[in-house]
Amino acid sequence: MPILFVPTLGYPEGTSIVFTDSIPLAALAAKLVRTLTGRAINYLGAWMGLCYAMQGVAAALLLDALGVRHRLR
Numbered sequence: 001m002p003i004l005f006v007p008t009l010g011y012p013e014g015t016s017i018v019f020t021d022s023i024p025l026a027a028l029a030a031k032l033v034r035t036l037t038g039r040a041i042n043y044l045g046a047w048m049g050l051c052y053a054m055q056g057v058a059a060a061l062l063l064d065a066l067g068v069r070h071r072l073r
Helices: 024-037 044-065
Strands: none
Touching: none
16 A cells, blocks of 8 residues: 555546645645544645645745835835
């Protein structure tokens, strides 16, 4: 069983999650949770929330790197 292989995606051959527009590291963590607990989790909502939160952090870091110190100037 390859680590990121999904047999039901691209049926009947299956495919690897790496070749899709997905988040391979999050998929690997979700697959590990499913293997250990037997419960499937949907990680996409948490991923989207993290993406929205990190946009603000990235913008603040960019402005700091550019030397912007005041909001109005």
